[in-house]
Amino acid sequence: MTGHELPIGDDDLQAFVDDRLDDTRRRAVEAHLAARPELADRVAAERRDRTLLRGQLDAKFAEPVPARLRISTLRAARRERWTHSVRSIAAALAIFVVGGMAGWFASSLTPSPRAAAPTTSVAQSATAAFRTFVVEVAHPVEVGAQQEAHLLQWLSKRLGRRLAAPDLQPFGYKLMGGRLLPDGSGAAAQLMYDDASGRRLTIYVRAADGTETAFRFQQEGEAATFAWIDQGFGFAVTAAATREELLPIAEAVYRGFDGATSSGRSGPRTP
Amino acid sequence: MADAETLLEPLIPALRRYAYALVRNHDAADDLVQDTLERALSRWSLRRTDGDLRAWLFTILRNLHLSAERQRQRRGPHLDVDAILPPGAAATQEAGLEMQDVLAALDQLPEEQKSLLLLVGVEDLSYDDAARVLGVPPGTVMSRLSRGRQRLRSILETGRATLLRRVK
Numbered sequence: 001m002t003g004h005e006l007p008i009g010d011d012d013l014q015a016f017v018d019d020r021l022d023d024t025r026r027r028a029v030e031a032h033l034a035a036r037p038e039l040a041d042r043v044a045a046e047r048r049d050r051t052l053l054r055g056q057l058d059a060k061f062a063e064p065v066p067a068r069l070r071i072s073t074l075r076a077a078r079r080e081r082w083t084h085s086v087r088s089i090a091a092a093l094a095i096f097v098v099g100g101m102a103g104w105f106a107s108s109l110t111p112s113p114r115a116a117a118p119t120t121s122v123a124q125s126a127t128a129a130f131r132t133f134v135v136e137v138a139h140p141v142e143v144g145a146q147q148e149a150h151l152l153q154w155l156s157k158r159l160g161r162r163l164a165a166p167d168l169q170p171f172g173y174k175l176m177g178g179r180l181l182p183d184g185s186g187a188a189a190q191l192m193y194d195d196a197s198g199r200r201l202t203i204y205v206r207a208a209d210g211t212e213t214a215f216r217f218q219q220e221g222e223a224a225t226f227a228w229i230d231q232g233f234g235f236a237v238t239a240a241a242t243r244e245e246l247l248p249i250a251e252a253v254y255r256g257f258d259g260a261t262s263s264g265r266s267g268p269r270t271p
Numbered sequence: 272m273a274d275a276e277t278l279l280e281p282l283i284p285a286l287r288r289y290a291y292a293l294v295r296n297h298d299a300a301d302d303l304v305q306d307t308l309e310r311a312l313s314r315w316s317l318r319r320t321d322g323d324l325r326a327w328l329f330t331i332l333r334n335l336h337l338s339a340e341r342q343r344q345r346r347g348p349h350l351d352v353d354a355i356l357p358p359g360a361a362a363t364q365e366a367g368l369e370m371q372d373v374l375a376a377l378d379q380l381p382e383e384q385k386s387l388l389l390l391v392g393v394e395d396l397s398y399d400d401a402a403r404v405l406g407v408p409p410g411t412v413m414s415r416l417s418r419g420r421q422r423l424r425s426i427l428e429t430g431r432a433t434l435l436r437r438v439k
Contacts, residue, residue, distance in 0.1 A: 014416045050388075050420075057374070071275060071308065
């Protein structure tokens with residue numbers, strides 16, 4: 001011990017409690033405390049409290065981390081929220097834009113290159129459109145089924161593809177009508193059906209790249225979608241149904257459109 | 272960008288421990304940790320890469336806790352069953368009254384002293400980092416710590432409410 005050392009202060013005592021002093025300083029504090037029993041008691045008690053507190057929280061620290069706090073879980077939830085909000089915005093925009101601007105959107109029919117797999121992108125647009133209009137009570141469709149011929153002619157013209165309304169009566173679904181939707185740089189058509197209980201189903205069609213024809217299934221909340229690409233167009237059938245219920249309907253729709261293009265009058269985009 | 276997952280995952284147990292000591296309710300603590308991690312992820316690119324990641328996370332957690340507390344106070348008091356009987360209270364009973372009461376006694380301290388005792392004494396944050404988390408000058412940490420520990424001591428020695436008045 002030399003006379004040059006700083007006197008022992010509160011900071012030394014606290015660092016002593018926390019075991020953060022170097023050896024020299026720790027010995028100085030110990031010597032200081034040895035001469036002051038009352039202070040030594042206090043410091044010893046504070047050290048004990050600290051140890052007890054750590055001990056009491058040990059079990060919490062050792063607990064396995066719940067799955068909901070995993071970073072991968074949180075990241076997936078973030079992506080989901082982000083996509084969802086983008087889709088909500090897109091759907092909200094669609095409502096405002098669809099009436100007045102439909103003609104403007106329809107003026108450019110070239111399918112744009114898409115980053116996502118074409119079927120996924122079609123399925124997602126279809127789901128968003130389904131969500132937006134299936135809850136619509138006052139105006140579920142733009143043009144009703146009573147003007148079916150006019151509706152199909154109009155949508156075919158806008159879409160650049162001859163569009164037929166597949167007969168889904170065998171599945172209990174009847175055509176309600178349809179509407180035109182903006183989609184990227186082009187236009188999309190939505191046909192809406194409902195069954196006797198008021199359950200709705202939509203068929204969504206738009207220009208899409210690729211020749212992929214495999215069915216892709218996507219379940220999002222209660223909305224189930226089968227989507228496929230055929231001859232430059234993307235198709236999607238969406239309903240609040242199970243995969244098993246929806247598959248035969250999707251197959252019927254696929255056959256319906258296939259028949260329409262091979263036997264019927266061809267639109268400008270169909271070979 | 273450093274991978275958030277590799278850096279954050281090992282720190283989650285400590286965040287849960289600090290959160291639990293603050294709110295004394297397991298679910299509420301995990302809610303707080305989840306909010307903390309979500310905020311950390313959303314601001315990941317904005318964090319100071321030269322600073323201590325733990326200190327940054329503890330700061331976020333504490334700020335979220337404080338604003339939740341302020342909201343709760345506006346809505347009126349709320350008593351939770353979970354908070355009345357801390358887990359492990361029964362198990363530590365034989366170790367004497369003092370043992371089970373350290374965490375409970377900590378609750379009697381103002382939040383700032385409580386956080387300081389936890390961050391330094393349990394989480395082993397450096398004194399400077401603890402000052403940063405609390406937003407107080409680094410030079411004041413040791414005296415704050417000394418006051419907090421003495422106050423905790425007297426709460427444990429003499430029982431609670433009656434003494435609090437004298438200590439103030």
